[in-house]
Amino acid sequence: MKRAFPILAVLTALLLTYSTYQALVVAPTERTMGDVQRIFYYHVPSAWTAFLLFVVNLVASVIYLTRKSAKADAVALVSAEVGVVFCTVVLVTGPIWARPVWGIWWTWDLRLTLTLVLWLIYVSYLVLRRFSDSSQTPKLAAVLAIFGALDVPLVYFSIWFFRTQHPQPVIGGGGSLDPRMLHVLLINWLAFSCLAFVVCCWRYRLELLHREVEEMESLEALRGVTQ
Amino acid sequence: MSSLRSITLATLTKDIRLEWRSRDAINSMLFFSLLVVVIFSFSFDPNAEESREIAGGLIWVAFLFAAVVALNQTWARELRNQVLDAYRVSPAPANALFVAKALGNFILVTLLEAVMAPLFMIFYNLRALGPAWQLIPVAILGTWALVVNGTFFAAMSLRTRSREIMLPLLLFPISIPAVQSMVEATRIILAGDGSARFWIVLLLTYDVVFTTACLALFETILQAE
Numbered sequence: 001m002k003r004a005f006p007i008l009a010v011l012t013a014l015l016l017t018y019s020t021y022q023a024l025v026v027a028p029t030e031r032t033m034g035d036v037q038r039i040f041y042y043h044v045p046s047a048w049t050a051f052l053l054f055v056v057n058l059v060a061s062v063i064y065l066t067r068k069s070a071k072a073d074a075v076a077l078v079s080a081e082v083g084v085v086f087c088t089v090v091l092v093t094g095p096i097w098a099r100p101v102w103g104i105w106w107t108w109d110l111r112l113t114l115t116l117v118l119w120l121i122y123v124s125y126l127v128l129r130r131f132s133d134s135s136q137t138p139k140l141a142a143v144l145a146i147f148g149a150l151d152v153p154l155v156y157f158s159i160w161f162f163r164t165q166h167p168q169p170v171i172g173g174g175g176s177l178d179p180r181m182l183h184v185l186l187i188n189w190l191a192f193s194c195l196a197f198v199v200c201c202w203r204y205r206l207e208l209l210h211r212e213v214e215e216m217e218s219l220e221a222l223r224g225v226t227q
Numbered sequence: 228m229s230s231l232r233s234i235t236l237a238t239l240t241k242d243i244r245l246e247w248r249s250r251d252a253i254n255s256m257l258f259f260s261l262l263v264v265v266i267f268s269f270s271f272d273p274n275a276e277e278s279r280e281i282a283g284g285l286i287w288v289a290f291l292f293a294a295v296v297a298l299n300q301t302w303a304r305e306l307r308n309q310v311l312d313a314y315r316v317s318p319a320p321a322n323a324l325f326v327a328k329a330l331g332n333f334i335l336v337t338l339l340e341a342v343m344a345p346l347f348m349i350f351y352n353l354r355a356l357g358p359a360w361q362l363i364p365v366a367i368l369g370t371w372a373l374v375v376n377g378t379f380f381a382a383m384s385l386r387t388r389s390r391e392i393m394l395p396l397l398l399f400p401i402s403i404p405a406v407q408s409m410v411e412a413t414r415i416i417l418a419g420d421g422s423a424r425f426w427i428v429l430l431l432t433y434d435v436v437f438t439t440a441c442l443a444l445f446e447t448i449l450q451a452e
Contacts, residue, residue, distance in 0.1 A: 065447070117403050120399075120400040120403075121401065123400075124396050124397050124399075124400045124401075127393075127396050128383075128384075128387065128393070128397060131388050131389065132386055132387040132388070133388065134386050136386060136451035139448075140386065140448065143383065143444050143447060143448060144397065146444070147376075147401055147437070147440060148401065150436055150437065150440055151400075151401050151403075154404040154405075154429065154432065154433050154436070155403060155404045157404075157429060158403075158407045158408060158429055159407075161425055161429075162407065162411065
């Protein structure tokens with residue numbers, strides 16, 4: 001894996017360059033929104049990548065609770081961290097697009113609210129991991145991840161009902177997507193997923209090394225005490 | 228099964244007796260929510276007709292904050308003299324402890340609501356335009372929703388630094404759908420606009436899902452040390 005990493009990183013960089021070119025130059029300009037619409041090629045792939053990472057986090061957490069594997073815990077941590085970063089990108093690029101198109105920065109629409117709540121849940125997950133320094137942190141974090149996942153459908157239904165009762169005048173999207181746009185979107189998603197994968201791999205290795213160092217340090221300290 | 232019940236009952240009576248003798252939690256909760264009500268009434272005009280629209284939100288936010296006060300001290304008492312460690316090595320089922328603690332908190336918060344709700348009604352000139360009896364299931368289900376997860380997360384935050392602040396950070400994001408349901412149901416009932424059935428069913432679902440999850444995972448949390 002160590003040897004494959006630079007190759008993977010270079011490939012991802014090339015793919016990202018290509019997809020950026022596609023998004024900014026090749027993709028046709030949207031008729032009514034103009035160039036602002038191009039943020040779509042960053043916004044949507046980031047959202048998909050973030051949701052994918054949150055699913056990875058849930059699966060890794062369940063595996064950790066059933067098998068007690070330290071690697072699964074590292075995967076859970078890494079996917080939550082990178083997922084929060086991508087989710088932040090979604091929440092930042094969304095308003096930048098919404099302001100010129102909808103005329104407002106934010107609306108409490110179903111998807112927006114759900115993304116925000118997801119972001120809040122995973123930030124609280126990371127806060128828990130940061131604030132708890134016992135050896136049991138992985139267990140607590142895995143349990144919280146499961147609670148968070150159980151919460152998502154309930155959040156969905158509560159907002160869905162709330163919003164169908166109070167219809168919003170501005171719900172973007174709808175209609176069909178130009179096939180060329182869809183093509184660019186998918187390339188961008190591929191590039192973003194590769195980027196997320198590379199960052200996750202790097203962070204995963206760092207986490208394992210970090211744990212190794214900690215273990216060595218405590219062993220060292222123990223040896224100092226016994227001598 | 229009978230041991231589960233007797234242990235639950237024993238722990239619950241012990242907690243209630245302790246609370247009855249000191250009255251620390253209930254007094255601080257009552258005063259705290261009174262302060263919240265008064266401060267809210269300065270922030271919003273309580274006599275306006277719109278107050279009916281926002282009262283549901285205010286009342287539940289006040290209870291949520293006050294509940295955190297009670298929840299935070301649920302387990303702190305058991306840390307002194309290593310009571311919790313003793314519990315861990317005893318053969319008593321972990322869930323008995325959890326149910327007792329959750330019921331204890333439920334009783335405390337319900338008591339608080341029983342005192343504060345009439346006060347709220349007086350301060351904000353509220354009167355339910357919808358079926359007022361529905362407020363009772365909303366209150367019971369809503370309180371349980373806050374308390375069951377709160378008790379669980381309080382046990383979880385025992386092992387973290389600055390655990391007092393940790394509890395709301397964990398509890399609030401997960402409680403968003405429950406809080407929304409309580410607030411919406413209360414608003415609908417007070418304003419008499421439509422049926423609150425969907426929100427009550429959602430609250431019930433929330434309660435069932437998270438009570439099951441808490442009971443399934445509490446053992447893991449209790450043994451984590």
